[in-house]
Amino acid sequence: MKFQFGLRRQFLATTLGLALASSFSLSVSASEFSDSYSAYQAAVSDKNYTDALKHAEQAYQLGKSLYPKGSIDIGNLAMNMGSVLEINGKKAEAFKAYTEALTIYQANFDDDAVELIDPLLGAADTATKPKLAREYFNDAIDIAEDTDNQMLLANTLMAAFDNLSHTPVYNRTIQKYAIRAFDIYEEELPEDALVRVKATYTVGMIRKSKKQNSQAIELLNKVVDQFSVLDYSHPYELASHAQLVELYERKGQSDKSTQHCIAIGSMRPWLDSQEQVPLFRLPPEYPISAARAGREGMVQISFIIDESGFVTEPKIVMSEGGSGFEKESLRAIKRWRFAPKFVDGKAVATPSKVQLDYTLAKS
Incomplete structure (x- = not known):
């Protein structure tokens, strides 16, 4: 079974084999473990992550009595526990679970095995120090680079960008993660794929930050075009319109920014009780x-x-x-x-x- 957390990766809720009777401890029955693990799977399916955490922890503790120390089954249980700990905001505990899973996976798989990517991403996402997170992400990217799976590489690159772009270690190298991911999405995905559209917005904002305004305008207009066919407003569409207003005004092209001002007005309710925030604000000079x-x-x-x-x-x-x-x-x-x-x-x-x-x- 798989369930998705955020936009970055999928965690594996692996169906553990119960046919290892010879390794079972007499202190825990296979049925106890099976009941606990089934309850965990049901809670995940219902998106009840509070119960999912309780049952994931139970299954992990019972599994440690049932399966050999260091077995991949224990690693899978640690991964499951880490994922729901993270969802519940318990990052320090999640990091511990992910790194335990990573140690077990490293002992059971080759150094470049694709199976290592999930625990590496989990550890990176919950690490308290950005430099440590960057090390885990780089290891995951190196593994993804050696596969033939371009989408896996793109998703890994974008996961690294999403996490590290708001930290002190953010630099041009991390910007290039998003740009490379976007290039892959352009090759592999249709124009209206949401992950591609979001990457288009991200790279548009990178171009804007680098004052590459013409490229930023081209990319953000693509975002607007893709969302314009929907019958509802999306935050990325609203943000793209707002960014385009600023970009066009700074180029002195007020005629082109007007359509985006009007689009935002039609999408966003005007509350008479609130101060209207300008989309473009030229600061006055101090006399x-x-x-x-x-x-x-x-x-x-x-x-x-x-x-x-x-x-x-x-x-x-x-x-x-x-x-x-x-x-x-x-x-x-x-x-x-x-x-x-x-x-x-x-x-x-x-x-x-x-x-x-x-x-x-x-x-």
């Missing part, structure tokens, strides 16, 4: 004369967000600190872009207000 004088300020501006998400009719409501702050605030806010409000399926002009605070860093 030089005020900065030299050590003067701070504040400007409140009312304006209209039109049907295309442009700021129109900006007016000063209140200000402090002098006319320089007002001038800079008006200059900046005219470049801001918003998602327009939709009423009965149509974009409508809507009033809004914002306050810009000018403060100097304290030395």
